[in-house]
Structure formats: C-alpha cells, structure tokens
Amino acid sequence: MEYINTKGIVLSTMKYKESSVISRIYTEKLGLRSYLVHGVRSSRNRKTQKAALFQPLNLLDLQVTERPLKELQQIKGGNILYPMLDCRTNIIKGSILLFLTEVLSKVLKEEQENPTLFLYLQQSLIIFDKLQKHFANFHLQFLLNLPDYLGLTINEAKSLYTEQRIHDHPELDKTINQLLQTPFDEYIPLNQQQRSEVLDHIIRFYQYHFQSFDYPKSLEILKEVLSA
Structure with a gap:
C-alpha cells in the first residue's frame, strides 16, 4: 500500500453504513478514484465537520491510499484547497x-x-x-x-x-x-x-x-x- 498526496475535485458522495461515505473524486495524480471515508457522519466524532469536505466540486488537498486492484481506496487526511x-x-x-x-x-x-x-x-x-x-x-x-x-x-x-x-x-x-x-x-x-x-x-x-x-x-x- 502506498500513500500519495494529491489534489482532488469531488464529483459525488453517497452515504455508506451509519457514519461513513463513499466519495468519487477526480484527482490530479491518479485520475478518477472512489474513496471510503470512515466516521465523518458520526455525531460523536470530532471529525463530523469533515463531511462538508465532500460536497460536489469541492477542491481538496488529500492524502490517500493507493492499493492495486482495490476498487475502494481510503482518505487518510484532507483539507479544503479553495473554499467555494x-x-x-x-x-x-x-x-x-x-x-x-x-x-x-x-x-x-x-x-x-x-x-x-x-x-x-x-x-x-x-x-x-x-x-x-x-x-x-x-x-x-x-x-x-x-x-x-x-x-x-x-x-x-x-x-x-x-x-x-x-x-x-x-x-x-x-x-x-x-x-x-x-x-x-x-x-x-x-x-x-x-x-x-x-x-x-x-x-x-x-x-x-x-x-x-x-x-x-x-x-x-x-x-x-x-x-x-
């Protein structure tokens, strides 16, 4: 597994289970990827506000995983690159x-x-x-x-x-x-x-x-x- 820093543009986000989301993001270094983001919708989690990161066409700075042959990658860290x-x-x-x-x-x-x-x-x-x-x-x-x-x-x-x-x-x-x-x-x-x-x-x-x-x-x- 490799960690990569890349910019990304959110295309869509859907709820996954109780507290997570799956977000399709067009990235600068990897092209189109789908990411599983854990815990961003949990009311008990301090990261709740991070759900707002994944609004459509948000511009983000990301640290992501890249695992060969995996459909879903993961986001380890992310911030707004430019607030729309x-x-x-x-x-x-x-x-x-x-x-x-x-x-x-x-x-x-x-x-x-x-x-x-x-x-x-x-x-x-x-x-x-x-x-x-x-x-x-x-x-x-x-x-x-x-x-x-x-x-x-x-x-x-x-x-x-x-x-x-x-x-x-x-x-x-x-x-x-x-x-x-x-x-x-x-x-x-x-x-x-x-x-x-x-x-x-x-x-x-x-x-x-x-x-x-x-x-x-x-x-x-x-x-x-x-x-x-």
Whole structure:
C-alpha cells in the first residue's frame, strides 16, 4: 500500500453504513478514484465537520491510499484547497455547479493522471466562484472548452454541430464563436433563448461523443433558474 498526496475535485458522495461515505473524486495524480471515508457522519466524532469536505466540486488537498486492484481506496487526511463560498450561497451559481457536477460525473472516466485537464477544472472553478457578475454564460464556455482536454476539439461553431445543417445560422455561429474565444470574466450579452439554443447543441455534442451520456436531470432546473 502506498500513500500519495494529491489534489482532488469531488464529483459525488453517497452515504455508506451509519457514519461513513463513499466519495468519487477526480484527482490530479491518479485520475478518477472512489474513496471510503470512515466516521465523518458520526455525531460523536470530532471529525463530523469533515463531511462538508465532500460536497460536489469541492477542491481538496488529500492524502490517500493507493492499493492495486482495490476498487475502494481510503482518505487518510484532507483539507479544503479553495473554499467555494460564493457558489454555495448564490442560487444561480449553485444551479450551474449542480449541472456541471452531473456532466463531469458522466464524462470523467479516466483512471490515470491528466494534469492539464485537472488544472483546467481547478482554475475554471476558482474563476467561477470569484466572478461577482456576468456569470450566466460560464457553463456554456466551460463545456465548449472542456472537450479540448478529453481528446476532442471544438475550435469553431461548425465543430459543435452533430447533424447536417441544411440552412446557415450566422447568428448562432457568431454566438458560439464568441463563447469559444472569450475569457470567463468578459461579458457576452445573451438572452435566455440564445443560451438555451447553444446549450442544446452542446448536449447533443456530448451525447454523440461520450458513451452513455444521457440527458442531464439538472438541466431543466438550470434553465428555470436562469430564466427567472
């Protein structure tokens, strides 16, 4: 058994027995791993507060075990790398975070390190939490750029479309190209219909290229919150 220090991004956490959890975490050094964390939900345990560490898309510093041929590894120590405070209190950011958690859980499957992908995820999430305005397009920009780190590329609007397009849609193409070329913190004025149209094409792209990518359950909640 080996002990490894690594950063990690929480994808999901489920209760296990009376006081433990199983958490799926995308790590910087090991790729995707599932960890059994003992005692974090026990009211008699001083570590009760550590259950909060394993909220979706938390960024963590971890010490973990790595045992060959074991499906479940263990976490020996962990701390928050960056507190996603604004995302936990802002309902719009929280809805975007919920949606992105679901998408990432469907597409992150690698059980090996991918440091450039991890860095993209980490930096993007920190930028998102720090944005104080104009963040309603973040999920579009994030998902348009993510395939670049997964062996695919969307370098212009036509790369996104999965169906043959009989008619040209110059306004849609312009919007997608803007989203691809603009940093997260620069404002792009889009209405809800434009966002919804772009997002529908993004979902089709992911369904086409990623096996077993079904329609995200949180998508309708996100659209409702953004249209409010």
